[in-house]
Amino acid sequence: xTANRLTLIQPEPGQSRYAALAAALRHRIVAGEWPAGxxxxxxxxxxxxxxxxxxxxxxxxxxxxxxxxxxxxxxxGTFVRGGxxxxxxxxxxxxxxxxxxxxxxxxxxxxxxxxxAEVARRLGIPRGDPVLRLHRLRSLGGQPCLLxxxxxxxxxxAPLLDSPVAEWGDLLYPMFAERCxxxxxxxxxxxxxxxxxxxxxxxxxxxxxxxxxxxxxQAYDLAGRCVELRITRADAFAFxxxxxxx
Numbered sequence: 001x002t003a004n005r006l007t008l009i010q011p012e013p014g015q016s017r018y019a020a021l022a023a024a025l026r027h028r029i030v031a032g033e034w035p036a037g038x039x040x041x042x043x044x045x046x047x048x049x050x051x052x053x054x055x056x057x058x059x060x061x062x063x064x065x066x067x068x069x070x071x072x073x074x075x076x077g078t079f080v081r082g083g084x085x086x087x088x089x090x091x092x093x094x095x096x097x098x099x100x101x102x103x104x105x106x107x108x109x110x111x112x113x114x115x116x117a118e119v120a121r122r123l124g125i126p127r128g129d130p131v132l133r134l135h136r137l138r139s140l141g142g143q144p145c146l147l148x149x150x151x152x153x154x155x156x157x158a159p160l161l162d163s164p165v166a167e168w169g170d171l172l173y174p175m176f177a178e179r180c181x182x183x184x185x186x187x188x189x190x191x192x193x194x195x196x197x198x199x200x201x202x203x204x205x206x207x208x209x210x211x212x213x214x215x216x217x218q219a220y221d222l223a224g225r226c227v228e229l230r231i232t233r234a235d236a237f238a239f240x241x242x243x244x245x246x
Contacts, residue, residue, distance in 0.1 A: 021060040036183035037082035083183035103138035107165040130154040151229040187219040211236035
């Protein structure tokens with residue numbers, strides 16, 4: 001077993017030993033040997049297992065940390081980066097008291113469809129592949145605030161096809177990890193503005209043509225695969241975003 005792993009870390013021409021070691025560790029993490037949020041073995045154990053100096057192992061782990069795959073916790077060790085909780089969409093908006101409450105969620109539609117060209121491009125899958133499409137309404141204090149359309153690649157999310165939506169929690173990402181083994185570890189959000197259609201406004205209890213904000217999210221797993229495309233629409237007058245520049 002050790003011999004096989006030593007073979008995996010033989011550097012390619014022009015590649016440093018620690019970079020080759022980092023690539024081998026990355027392969028093990030992506031393969032699920034250490035799931036998101038779990039600790040890695042001690043540095044000394046990993047160094048001995050791979051037959052490298054402790055300094056080489058530390059440099060390899062530093063590289064993985066720079067790449068966002070792992071995180072160091074002072075006094076606790078090194079951990080595979082945990083999954084996102086999924087509540088961060090509210091950082092763009094001010095609704096209610098703003099006390100960090102998680103919106104209540106209701107899935108209003110669920111169906112397996114063929115990915116359009118744009119959906120396939122963003123998910124990084126072939127055009128025409130099947131995806132699971134969700135429509136979800138999120139509310140605070142009984143007041144609708146976020147209208148979402150979500151696309152998830154199949155068969156990766158097949159366990160959600162028949163799962164009763166009434167049993168789903170208010171946050172999707174923990175459920176993705178629990179039921180589908182998919183940990184969302186990072187996401188990119190694009191912000192745009194457009195008037196709401198009559199149907200969109202009706203769901204949000206606003207008038208047709210009301211100014212709206214659109215947040216388009218692409219979420220990724222540890223392997224760097226795009227595992228979710230989400231379009232969130234809301235009242236533009238509730239939009240609020242703060243950036244600190246130092």
